[in-house]
Amino acid sequence: MSIRVDNIRKQFGSFVALDNVSLDFPTGELTALLGPSGCGKTTLLRIIAGLETADSGRVVLEGEDASSASVRERQVGFVFQHYALFKHMTVFDNVAFGLRMKPRAERPSEQQIAEKVHRLLDLVQLDWLADRFPSQLSGGQRQRIALARALAVEPRVLLLDEPFGALDAKVRKELRRWLRRLHDELHVTSIFVTHDQEEALEVADRVVLMNHGHVEQAGAPEEVYRHPSTPFGYSFLGAVNLFHGRVEGGAVRVGEDALPHDHSDLEHGAEVLAFARPHELDIITDTGSTEGVAARVSRILSFGVTARVELDGANGATGRHFEVELTRAEVTRIGLQEGQSVRLVPSRLKVFPKPEERPAAEPRR
Amino acid sequence: MAGATTLHAGTDRAARFESRAATREPGWVKWALIGVSLSFFALFLLLPLVAVFHEALKKGWDAYLAALTNPDALSAIKLTLTAAAIAVPLNLVFGVAAAWAIAKFDFRGKHLLITLIDLPFSVSPVVAGLIYVLVFGAHGWFGEWLIDNDIKVIFAVPGIVLATLFVTFPFVARELIPLMQAQGRDEEEAAIVLGANGWQTFWHVTLPNIKWGLLYGVVLCNARAMGEFGAVSVVSGHIRGETNTMPLHVEILYNEYQFAAAFAVASLLALLALVTLVIKTWIEHRAAADDVPPQESAPLASTT
Numbered sequence: 001m002s003i004r005v006d007n008i009r010k011q012f013g014s015f016v017a018l019d020n021v022s023l024d025f026p027t028g029e030l031t032a033l034l035g036p037s038g039c040g041k042t043t044l045l046r047i048i049a050g051l052e053t054a055d056s057g058r059v060v061l062e063g064e065d066a067s068s069a070s071v072r073e074r075q076v077g078f079v080f081q082h083y084a085l086f087k088h089m090t091v092f093d094n095v096a097f098g099l100r101m102k103p104r105a106e107r108p109s110e111q112q113i114a115e116k117v118h119r120l121l122d123l124v125q126l127d128w129l130a131d132r133f134p135s136q137l138s139g140g141q142r143q144r145i146a147l148a149r150a151l152a153v154e155p156r157v158l159l160l161d162e163p164f165g166a167l168d169a170k171v172r173k174e175l176r177r178w179l180r181r182l183h184d185e186l187h188v189t190s191i192f193v194t195h196d197q198e199e200a201l202e203v204a205d206r207v208v209l210m211n212h213g214h215v216e217q218a219g220a221p222e223e224v225y226r227h228p229s230t231p232f233g234y235s236f237l238g239a240v241n242l243f244h245g246r247v248e249g250g251a252v253r254v255g256e257d258a259l260p261h262d263h264s265d266l267e268h269g270a271e272v273l274a275f276a277r278p279h280e281l282d283i284i285t286d287t288g289s290t291e292g293v294a295a296r297v298s299r300i301l302s303f304g305v306t307a308r309v310e311l312d313g314a315n316g317a318t319g320r321h322f323e324v325e326l327t328r329a330e331v332t333r334i335g336l337q338e339g340q341s342v343r344l345v346p347s348r349l350k351v352f353p354k355p356e357e358r359p360a361a362e363p364r365r
Numbered sequence: 366m367a368g369a370t371t372l373h374a375g376t377d378r379a380a381r382f383e384s385r386a387a388t389r390e391p392g393w394v395k396w397a398l399i400g401v402s403l404s405f406f407a408l409f410l411l412l413p414l415v416a417v418f419h420e421a422l423k424k425g426w427d428a429y430l431a432a433l434t435n436p437d438a439l440s441a442i443k444l445t446l447t448a449a450a451i452a453v454p455l456n457l458v459f460g461v462a463a464a465w466a467i468a469k470f471d472f473r474g475k476h477l478l479i480t481l482i483d484l485p486f487s488v489s490p491v492v493a494g495l496i497y498v499l500v501f502g503a504h505g506w507f508g509e510w511l512i513d514n515d516i517k518v519i520f521a522v523p524g525i526v527l528a529t530l531f532v533t534f535p536f537v538a539r540e541l542i543p544l545m546q547a548q549g550r551d552e553e554e555a556a557i558v559l560g561a562n563g564w565q566t567f568w569h570v571t572l573p574n575i576k577w578g579l580l581y582g583v584v585l586c587n588a589r590a591m592g593e594f595g596a597v598s599v600v601s602g603h604i605r606g607e608t609n610t611m612p613l614h615v616e617i618l619y620n621e622y623q624f625a626a627a628f629a630v631a632s633l634l635a636l637l638a639l640v641t642l643v644i645k646t647w648i649e650h651r652a653a654a655d656d657v658p659p660q661e662s663a664p665l666a667s668t669t
Contacts, residue, residue: 049558051554051557051558071557071558072557072558072560072561072562075560076558077558078554078555078558080551080554080555082551084551084552084554084555085552085555086552086555086556086569086570086573087552087574088573088574088655097556097559097561097569098559098560098561101556101559101560101561101562101565101569102560146555149555149559150558150559152559153559153560
């Protein structure tokens with residue numbers, strides 16, 4: 001089922017959680033709402049579910065305005081960050097709950113319920129835990145039971161609120177893959193909220209990046225990652241190097257150094273933010289060169305396939321820190337040493353006019 | 366309050382407290398503390414209790430039974446049970462409603478409501494009784510109207526029930542509020558999303574989560590309802606065989622120097638207290654058993 005939200009606005013006191021958000025969620029897709037905490041993503045999810053009402057705007061489910069429909073009428077499945085399993089019921093009773101609460105006329109027989117519950121428990125691969133209580137399960141198991149419970153009533157959409165947020169890193173990674181497989185099997189229109197960019201990029205068909213109650217960008221993970229359309233998008237998705245500077249013709253002047261750029265729409269003298277990913281910076285060891293910006297190698301971390309080089313800015317970029325990713329072979333080839341003075345030349349540079357109202361987004365690691 | 370579970374957890378912590386060198390006190394401190402509290406307990410709690418039963422049975426079983434089967438005594442027992450039977454269920458409903466409102470909703474005046482719930486604890490029971498006399502008495506606000514319509518509230522059973530209701534109101538609500546606040550709204554939201562209506566959500570999700578706290582509140586509420594003296598005394602009028610509750614009956618007998626009879630009725634109240642304590646302990650035990658996550662006993666490491 002398709003979901004559309006139109007001009008949703010929601011305010012808590014003086015805090016604007018959602019500022020005229022409009023989005024489309026096509027049928028059968030798994031969409032991630034991604035953003036830092038307080039960006040309004042969970043509020044949006046709860047408004048779609050009907051657990052929260054918007055101050056203005058519409059929620060359209062399958063072409064029908066559902067803004068005033070109650071939670072129950074919307075037939076959504078909701079998975080909570082902290083599982084919200086019924087503590088006093090067994091796993092089986094938890095999953096059967098939605099079916100047993102149906103009006104008598106629609107309620108399946110106990111036998112049908114039992115069959116369905118076992119089928120769902122098989123689906124989440126936890127049938128052997130049917131008689132346990134939630135307190136006897138691990139976090140990952142609980143969340144899978146919560147998912148089975150949500151699926152039992154055959155929801156038209158599945159909404160997941162930071163489903164893996166309360167789990168440790170290893171389990172989170174496993175469940176991520178598992179959720180993706182499950183979605184490929186079921187094809188229920190799903191939206192999940194996360195603040196973990198890796199999770200969003202890895203699992204979702206589409207990523208909606210949110211900040212301060214606005215949608216910053218929406219698109220395929222690859223596209224959102226490769227071509228962020230705002231400075232926020234650049235700094236939020238993955239590690240990034242940021243240069244503050246001013247446009248001077250075909251270059252960005254950073255202190256005493258200049259970085260060439262290929263944007264044609266930038267005004268001369270405009271204050272800009274320039275971004276380059278760690279793998280988009282080349283290190284030049286030739287001290288005579290005047291290309292790029294000057295920096296000093298502070299640390300070389302080479303325990304993976306790739307090596308990460310941390311640098312401190314010199315000249316105009318003093319006090320800034322940079323990060324470059326390159327192969328270990330390359331580090332050996334150019335004979336990089338800690339403390340060495342080098343120059344950084346971006347192979348690709350994305351330049352944005354400096355945003356005025358909000359403080360500039362700092363690069364995030 | 367939330368006593369049902371907190372008290373029980375103390376035993377574990379005490380063991381840890383004592384086994385660590387940093388917090389271990391010298392032996393004499395330990396024994397002095399235990400000695401002081403035990404002798405206080407014996408002198409001020411146990412001794413009076415023993416005295417009640419001793420005095421009650423002083424003149425033998427026959428006198429004891431005669432005092433209890435006296436028509437006035439039976440009437441007092443009946444009235445006490447009636448008042449409790451009305452006040453406790455009503456306070457159960459009010460208490461759950463108030464706790465629900467406070468824990469699950471946000472509204473203006475919430476703090477005022479929480480403060481008001483405590484009013485019966487902070488105001489003297491005599492004042493509570495006088496309030497009802499002022500409102501419903503012959504010279505009170507509604508006095509004339511009540512007389513015109515031939516309704517008796519003060520010096521009659523309704524007044525006693527009202528006074529009992531007032532003084533016992535906080536027990537259930539106070540027990541439930543912290544419990545329901547701690548549990549949050551997640552499970553209720555989950556139930557509603559799964560298609561349960563309001564009543565189903567309350568019955569299948571909320572109630573099982575609060576049952577021990579609720580029972581605990583009801584037991585305490587009942588004990589106070591049966592034992593209340595001050596407020597009831599003001600509104601009762603002490604009409605023998607009609608508006609005397611057990612505590613009032615005890616006082617009358619005592620004032621008439623019928624000590625054995627007074628203590629016989631008093632022993633019933635003391636027995637009630639003992640039964641209450643037993644039930645309370647049992648609830649605490651059950652609640653603790655429900656609360657202990659059995660994780661340690663079932664290590665289910667595998668997560669995939």
